[in-house]
Amino acid sequence: MRLVFMGTPVFALPSLEALLRAGHDIALVITKPDRPRGRGGKLAPPPVKEWAERHGLPCLQPGSLKDSSVLTALSQVEPEVIVVVAYGKILPPEVLKLPPRGCINLHASLLPKYRGAAPIQHALLAGEKMTGVTTMLMDEGMDTGDILLQEPLAIGEEESFGSLQDRLARLGAELLVRTLKLWERGEIHPRPQDHTQATYAPPLQSKDEIIRWEEPAERIKNLVRALDPAPGARTSYQGKLLKIWRVRALSGPFGGVPGEILGVDPSGIVVRAGQGAVLVQELQLANGKRLRVAEFLRGHPVTPGVVLGELK
Incomplete structure (x- = not known):
């Protein structure tokens, strides 16, 4: 399937690798701009950009997705679907409406629990014994779209954020590939989230x-x-x-x-x-x-x- 991939941190890399390995045509990668890093404050690229460049994939780093040049670039590559994994920015309505098969997001929780930017950390803070990954069809809300597939994962008693994030990233990559395969065949029926059960996971301060x-x-x-x-x-x-x-x-x-x-x-x-x-x-x-x-x-x-x- 021809797609655009949006993602930024290390968590997104297993998904990007899995999609390429599964034979999907990644027409464009969109990630956040380079940021200062280290004591010298030298600009450094996000992990997704580094990976994309190593694999010869075209990469775009807009300051805002509302910039008309972004919509132009997306229209030119004509993606069937946009895949979003920890991109870090809200997608505007004109982007959400562009691909004929919609925008699919991989989220590191069993939605509707832990909507937001830090679901893994909040699951650990709450002492959860189980978590998981969800693929969903994106809408204009924050992690409120219809659920496509979910996969649970047990949390180890002594497990840290680092190890749990790695395991969820690998599990999520597998779920994402399976989701796209079934979505392309028309074998997934999206189901609405129960918004009364929603909990939130804002960034830690x-x-x-x-x-x-x-x-x-x-x-x-x-x-x-x-x-x-x-x-x-x-x-x-x-x-x-x-x-x-x-x-x-x-x-x-x-x-x-x-x-x-x-x-x-x-x-x-x-x-x-x-x-x-x-x-x-x-x-x-x-x-x-x-x-x-x-x-x-x-x-x-x-x-x-x-x-x-x-x-x-």
């Missing part, structure tokens, strides 16, 4: 990265998982930024106050939570390396009784 030690241990554990491998859950130790990368929730009665370091040994640092405690197993001081506790303690003695808190 900087304040959402702060560990609030008065919360239950399980909630803290889920925050740490949701922010690994980036940007990391953060707290402070004696006035210095401390990122926490891996914890285990502990139940039972504990003394002290929330955030207080109760015990230290090479297997972990026990920190009091609002309910229970967490065993910190991997952490990182500002300008340092991400280390397991045993390595960390060799260069950074940690004192029981100190209370971790919000960095001012």
Whole structure:
């Protein structure tokens, strides 16, 4: 099938690869503009652009999809369908109406749960045991279109955002190829979402990265998982930024106050939570390396009784 692919981050790459491998004619790739990256602020291309260029696919990076040149470019390649995977921008009505077979989006949740930009992180924050991927026929709403196909996926007890994102990306790529095959044959009947069951997953903000030690241990554990491998859950130790990368929730009665370091040994640092405690197993001081506790303690003695808190 002749198609236009819209996507930006690493999550979109398995889908792009799978579509090309399945023999689809990718007439054009549209991705977001290059952005400054690193300390020098040098412009760097998004992963989808790099991949498209390596495979000789034409690539467009408009600042806005409402630019008339975008609609002209789309009209010229005459796609049967537009495929969208984590593009990062809303499609205007004139784009949605252009391809005869519509615009199909791959979303990393079982819609209508977790509509929005950060479904994987919010599923982890909520302590979900199951998630999945959905292909849907796009409309003018935010992830409100009719569902085409869905595939569930169990979330591992200790799974981080990074590993779950990778698994969902691969599963989504398979579902997307299957969707297009059946859609082309007319063998899928779109079904409306139950909007009364919708939940939302907006982008996480900087304040959402702060560990609030008065919360239950399980909630803290889920925050740490949701922010690994980036940007990391953060707290402070004696006035210095401390990122926490891996914890285990502990139940039972504990003394002290929330955030207080109760015990230290090479297997972990026990920190009091609002309910229970967490065993910190991997952490990182500002300008340092991400280390397991045993390595960390060799260069950074940690004192029981100190209370971790919000960095001012």
